[in-house]
Structures are given as structure tokens and as C-alpha cells.
Amino acid sequence: MPETGVPRPDGGADDAALLVALRHELRRRILRELFEADQPVSPRRLAEILREPLSNVSYHVRVLDDHGAVELVDTKPVRGSMQHFYTPAVEAPWALAVLGLDPDQGDDGPPPAEVGP
Numbered sequence: 001m002p003e004t005g006v007p008r009p010d011g012g013a014d015d016a017a018l019l020v021a022l023r024h025e026l027r028r029r030i031l032r033e034l035f036e037a038d039q040p041v042s043p044r045r046l047a048e049i050l051r052e053p054l055s056n057v058s059y060h061v062r063v064l065d066d067h068g069a070v071e072l073v074d075t076k077p078v079r080g081s082m083q084h085f086y087t088p089a090v091e092a093p094w095a096l097a098v099l100g101l102d103p104d105q106g107d108d109g110p111p112p113a114e115v116g117p
Contacts, residue, residue: 015092017068018067018068018069018092020063021067021069022099026060027063027064027069028098028099030060030061030070031069031070031088031099032099032100033049034070034086034087035099040085040087041085041086042083042086043057043058043061046061061084064086069090069095070087070089071087071088072085073085073086
């Protein structure tokens, strides 16, 4: 029986769902690419960028979607099928750190230094 995430009411994923979503290296690579993109990205484009088979990328994007780690934001008919476009939905600081992303993106400078006694 496949594991499924439990999306939160705000649309994000809970910690257990994120753990499952981040378990696979290709899913982490997909999420990093989505965060770096300045617009929604399709699995076909992700497959080109990551140099992975489209079938593998599509499968892992579906897993990410099932666990609330990405959000489907647009569809477009292309040559008789429907192309899907996704953006990342990961907001948990620990998950961003796992992805190697700064959880405080947009901060102006380094974190404050700790002051000892």
C-alpha cells in the first residue's frame, strides 16, 4: 500500500509527508530546480534540465504532488495531451535545509552571532 501525505488546510505538506517526499534523491533534485525557476515548470522541462527520463521525472513529480511538496498551478494542451506546470510548496525550514536552500531566503545578511556569558 503506497504511503500518502496529509496536506495541511493551508495547502502545504505536513512533516511526515515531507519526509516521504524528500526520501528520494531525484525528488530533492526536482524540488531544487523548481525553487530555482522563476516560473512554473513542467515535468518535460524538468526531465530536460535534469537529463533524466520523462517517465521517471513524471512519476516523482506525482509523488511530490501527492505529498503536498509541489502545487499544480497550470495546465496547457500540447499535441493531444495535457502538459502540467508545478511550483514548489515546501515551506518548512527543516525541509528547505535538507534541500540545501536557505530557510531565510530574502534576509539581508548573515544570522546574528551568538553572544556568550
